[in-house]
Amino acid sequence: METILSVKQLTGGYSPRRPVLHDLNFELKAGEMVGLIGLNGAGKSTTIKHILGLMNPHQGQIKVAGVTLNESPQQYRSAFAYVPETPVLFDEMTVEEHLRLSGMAYNVPSGDYEEQASKLLEQYQMVPKRKAFSSHLSKGMKQKVMIMSALLASPPLYIIDEPFLGLDPLGIRSLLDQLVEVKRGGAAILMSSHILSTVEAYCDRYIVMHQGRIAAQGDLEDVRRAAGLDAGSGTLEDAFYKLVSGGAS
């Protein structure tokens, strides 16, 4: 399978003298969903900021769709969509206008755009709000606009930070169903979340971060092994707890 995201020997952070991330190495292949998990302050958001190109690595290299940000900023940036934890929308624009803007930014052909936008508005129960200004939406509705915009862009890589916080149960179900669908279509998804049961159920692999380092990565068996649990025994949460509380043997 094609490698969509590659992070090699990444050391980074907010000040060169005090790195927050230490020698991170991981890859995401086409068609897989990977859960990025860790306690508050473990370094998940900082890792995501480096991948987005908002921060420069102190050392190491990040490639998206085969290129670094410096090699081809346009190719790098158009290869992913990012759904942040806190929705970022233009107050004076309607739901439909946000979707249209995303369609234009990612060069979605107009026929496809119309079909996709209607489908998404239906799926997320947002048809009645399509002409509403974003400043008049609830928190969860704003999150839905971010999610619909990302899905509309249909990029090879989705980076999703704590997507479930503001969503109602129907919204969570729609999002998970669609992530499974885009994954089947060959996209790679990096999802950060504290809801470990959902991460366990939906992700193919996990990256456990602790104090700016990768404490374990791989499938559930790999994470159990790193945590010192017996094969086939314990949930992701059990393994996670052992890894981050220093309980691994």
Ligand SMILES: Nc1ncnc2c1ncn2[C@@H]1O[C@H](COP(=O)(O)OP(=O)(O)OP(=O)(O)O)[C@@H](O)[C@H]1O
């Ligand atoms: N803007 C910033 N300037 C300096 N240090 C920061 C900044 N943002 C985060 N940090 C530090 O970087 C470390 C990693 O924080 P980060 O936000 O990446 O954690 P996180 O795993 O995303 O946590 P959470 O689950 O709480 O969102 C922490 O020690 C934090 O204090």
